[in-house]
Amino acid sequence: MTHDWQRFFDARQCLSSRRGRGMGDDLELMVHDGPDGAFLTVWDVVRDVTRPVAGAYGDPRNAVLSGDGRAVLNLLDDNGSEMGHLWSVPIDGGSGTDLTPGLPPYTLRGIDVARTGALAVLSAVAEDGFTLWLVDTDGGRPPRRLFGSTAEAWNARVSADGRWASIDTTDHNPGLRRFAATVLSTTADAPGETIRTLSDGPEAPVRGIRFSPVPGDNRLLVSTERSGHQRPCVWSFTDGSRIDLDAEHLDGDVVPLDWSDDAAYVLLVHVDHGVHRVLEWEPDSGRLRAVDHPAGAFFEADIADAHPDYWASHYGADGQPRLLHQRFDLPLTLLREDRGDATVTPVWTPSLRPAGVALTSHIVRSIDGTPVQLWAGRPPGRKGPAPTLLSIHGGPQLVTVDRYTPEAQAWLAEGFAYAAVNYRGSQTFGRRFREGFWHTIGERELEDIAASVHWLVHEGIADPRQIFITGASYGGYLSLLSLGRLPDLFAGALAFVPMADWLAAYADMNPALRSAWRSFFHADPDDDPEVFHRASPISYVDGVRAPVWISTGTHDTRTPPRQVHRYAQALEKAGGDVTVEWFSGGHETNSRNSELADQRRMMELITKAMHGERWAEGPVTPPPPGSIGYM
Template sequence: MFIAGPRKTSKRTSVNTVGWARLSHRSSPVIGVPAFAAHDSGRAAQIREVDGRPQAVAWDVRSDRHRIVTAAPQGVDLCEIEPDGSHLWWFDAAERGVGRWLRQPFGGGRTTPAMSDVPEGRMYGIAFDHTGATSAVTIGNGEQSQCYLGVPGRQARLAIAATGFLGLVDMTPSGGTLAMAGRPDGPNAVCLRTPEALVQLPGERGRALWPLEFQPNPDVEPELLLAVESAAGYTVATWQPDTGVRRHDWLTFDTEITARWHGPRTVLVQQDRAGRSTVCTVDLDTRKICPVPTPEGTILDLTSSPDGRLHYLWSRTDLAPRLLVSDPDSPATVPEPAGRQREIWTGSIHSFLATPTGAGPWPTVFLVHGGPATHDRDCHDPRVRVFTEAGFAVVRTNYRGSTGYGPAWRRDFGHRVGLAQLDDLAAARAHVIELGVADPDRIGLAGYSWGAYLALLAMGVQPSEWAVAMAAFPVADYPAAHQGTTPALREVDEELFGGTPEEFPERYRAASPMTYVNQVRGSVLLVSSPTDEKCPAEQVERYATALRRRRVPHELVWVGGGHHSRDSADHASVMATMLRFATEVLTPRVPSLPEDSGDRSSP
C-alpha cells in the first residue's frame, strides 16, 4: 500500500502585499466570472489561479489592473464585493471545508472577520442588500444550517437555524426577505424569511423547484426568479409576496436551465443541452425571446456587468476555460476547433470520444463524471489530453442521471442507483468496440467522487467487462458513506434512493460497491484523503482491506487536500498516478499481477 502524506502548509491565510499590476490569462488564469460592485462598475472581485491555487483578486476595471488579495494555502472558492465596492469578502476554509468569511478594503489594508460572532462552519451562501448596509451569510454548523444577519464588519445575529442543508440564495434589495434553498423535491425546496413570516414553497419528485435570485431593482416589489421542473422540461417562474408563484409556461425548455435578471423585466437564460450551452434574453411581459450569439462550446459561468455587457467563462474540448466579454448583439470570437474529438450516440446514450494518433483499436479509458447531476460536455478536460497523448482512447459518457438531456433522462432509472448507470456504460463500451476504437481486453474506468463510485461498482457488478478501475475519493460503502458525509450530500442520497439506509436498506446494499467486492477480478487504484468530508476515508480503507483479503491487485494512495483540493499540483499528482497505473495494467500487454501483490508496501 503506497501512502503519500498530506503536504505541510503554513498558516491558513496571509495577505499578498504586492500592489496593483496587470494579470494575464496565461500567468493567472481566470477561474470564475467577476463579481461586480452594484454601484461602482469600475470595481470587481475575481477568483484567479495564483501559483497553482485559486485566490481572491481585486480588479480595477477602468485601469484593468489587479491586486492579489489572498495567499490561502488551501485556496479560495468564492469571493464577493460589497455593493459600493469598498470591501472584498472571501471564505477562508481548511481542508475539510470549515472556515469563516473575511473582509478587506478594496485598495488593501487590514483583514478582519466579515462579521463578528459568526462561528466557523461550511460555506452555505452570502448575500447583501441594495446598499450594502445589511449582509447575510449561512454556514453549516454540525447538522444545522445557520443564517446570520448584520452590518458588514460588525456583530451579527442568528436569524435562522434549521436542521439539515439550507443554502442562502439571495436577499431582497431592501434586506427584508431572504431566499433559502433546501432539497429541490422536498417540502422546503424554497424557504422565504419575510418580515412577517417564514414561507415555504414545496417541490416534489418530478416537480423540483430552485430559487435563483431576486430582482435587484429596489424601486419595485420584491420578485424572486425560480426554475421549475415538470415532465415537459424546465420552466422559468417568479414569486411575489402578494401573488405567490407564477409559472411562465410559455418559457419552458426541454433541458436544464439557469436564469438571472438582466433588466427591469428581462431575464438572461442559459440552457445546457447534450454537452453545449446556449443563451437567450427574454422579456417576461412581451414574451420576446432573443438568442444571444456565443461561440459553440460550454459556458461554465455567466454574469452581466452594470453596463449590460455579458461576462462568461467559456470553454471547448480543445480550449481551456477563458473569460469572454461581449455585447448581446456582438459575439466573442474564438479559434476554429482542432484535434481528434468526436461524439457518438448509443441509442439515447451520448458520449464524447477522443482518440490518439494512428489506427485503433486502442487501450481505452472511460472517464466517468461525478454528480450524478452534472454531465460531460464540449469543454476542456486536461485529463483527456494526458491519456490520449499516452496512447489511450478516452470515452466520456453521459449516463442516465446526467443533466443536459431533460428530466426523464435524469430520473429514468427508478431506484436502481448505480446499476442503471452501469447498463449505460456497458452499452457505450460495446459500441466503441464495434466501432474498432477500443481493444475489448484493455478497457478500464477512471473517475472522481461519484464517478469513482461507479468505477468501483462496475468492477464487482460487471467483472468481465472492465480490466481496471481508478477511483479517486469514491463512495465504496454506500451506507457508511451516507452516515459519514455532509448534511447536503445526505439529502442528495435520500433524493436518489427515496429515503435513508434505515428506510430502504436493500436499495443501498444493491448500490454499494462493498456488496460486490468478492466478485472483483481486475486491478483497482484507490485514492483517498484523511480529510475528505464528503466521501469519508474510513469506508475507502475498509474496501481496500476487503480487496487485500481476496488478494485482488490494488493500490491505496493517501493524499492531502480533502475531497477536492484547490491545489493544481495535487490534481497533477493524482492524474500522474492514474496514468502510471493505467499504463501498467492496460498497455503494453503484460502478464497479470501475482495474486499476492495486493499491497505494494507498508505504511
C-alpha cells in the same frame, strides 16, 4: 511515454470569473489555477486593472466579493473538511473577521450579497439541521437566524436592498429533493417572517436564481420544471403573480443564469443533448432572442454547494452579456456580446492555447432504451480502436459539459481515446433523467456505463481489452462499482475520493451529505442497512479482476477516508491488486502540481497494466493519524 502532454495543464490559467454584486465599481472575482494551488484576483473592468487577493480565504471557487468590493467572503475550514465558519477577508490581506462567531461549525450551502448596504445571507448545515442566516459583512451585528428546518433547505439569496431573502425548501416535500422557493423578510420588525412560497406541486421543483438587481423591485428569477424540463420564471413574490417562459418549441432544459442590472433582460442557456445555445429573454415583452456565439459550454452546473454553478456566463455593468466560454480543447475565454449589432468579441483570452482535440456529442441508447449523452474523441491520426479512458463525473447530480479538460487532452496526446458519459443522475437533461438514479443507487448508472462502453467498441473507437474507467467522488464510486459488477468491461480503475462503503461512510459524513443520501436511498442505514450494503463497491470485491488505484483525502467529509481504507483492505484480502495513496486535504485539490502528479501517476499505472504488471507495491496503508474517523 513523453511529457509533451504537460502543455495542456500549463494552458489553463483561469477557472472561473464571478461578478461582484455591489452597486459601485464593475468588479470580477477571478479564480486562477497556479502550480501550488488556486488563487484569487479582482479585476476592475472599467479601469482594466487586476490585483491579487491576499490572505487566507479558503477554497477560492466558493468565495464572493463583499458589496463594497473590499473583502472576500468564504468558508474557512479545517484542511478542506468543509466544516467551518464564514469569514470576511480584506483583499489587501488585513485581519479577517468571523461573521458567525457563535455558531457551531457548519457546511456552507449558499451565499449571496446585497447590492446596497453591508448585508449577506448564507445557508448553513450543521447537526441541528438546515438554516438561513442574515449577516453584516462588516461584522457590526451578530448573525440573525431567518429560517431553520430538519428537511433539506439551501441556496441562499438576498434582494438588492437586503429587505428580502430566499431559500429553497423541502418542508412541503420532506425526504425528496424537489424544492420550493421560500421568500422571507429580513427587516428588524419581522425577521424571518415567511412572505410567500412558490411550489409547482410535489413533482416539479422550483429553485431561486437571483432577486431583481433593482432595489425595491420585488421579483425573484426562479427555475421551474412544470414541463419536466427547466424553464425560467419571473415571480412577483409580494402578490404571487408570475411570468413563465414555456418555450414549447425547444427540447431540453432552458436554464436561467442571470438578469441585467436594469432587470430588462434574462440570460439563458438552452441545453439540448448536452449542447449549449445562449438565449436572451425579455420577460415584459416575452421576446426571446438567440445569441450568435461559437460552439462550446457557457456554464457548468454545481449541486449542493456554495453556488449553483461552478462558473457561469452573466451580465456586465454595461448591460451586455458577458459570456464565459470554453470547450474540451479551448481554455476559458471571456466574450462580450453587443446586443445592438449582435456581435461577440473577446474581452480576454488565455495566453496559451495549445492545439487540442475537440470532443463530439453522441447519443447512446441504454439497456432500457433511455437516451444517454456521451462525449467522445479519438487520438490524432488514429483510425482504428485505441486504448480508452472513460470518465465518470461526480455528484451524482453534476454534468460533464464541453469544458476545457487538460486530463482529456493529455490522454489524447498520448494515443488514447477519451470519453465522458452523462449517466442518469446528470443535470440539464430534464427532471426524469436527473432523478433516474433515485432509490436504485448504482443500478441505472451501471446500465448507462455499460451501454457507453459497448457503443465505443462498436464504433471502433475503443479497444475492448484496454478500457480504463476513472472519476472523482460519485464518479470514483461508480468506477469501483463497475469493476466489481462489470468486471469484463474494464482493464483498471483510477478512482479519486470515491465512495466505497456507504454504511461505514455514513457516520463520518458531514450532516448535509447524510440528509441527501437518506433521500436518494429512500432509506435510513439504521433501519435498512441492506439497501446501503447492496449499493456499496465493498460488497463486490470478490468479482474484481482488474487493478484499482485510489487517491483520497485525509479530511474529506463527503467520502471519508475510513470507508476507503475498509474497501481497500477487503479487496486486498480477496486477492485484488489495489493501491491507495492519501493526500492531506478534503474532497478536492486545487493545485496544478498535484494534478500533474496525478496524471503522471495514472499514465505510469496504465502503462504497467498494458504490460501485465501489478499496481500494488505492498500492503494497503491506513490514513495518517488525525484523519477524519481516526482522530
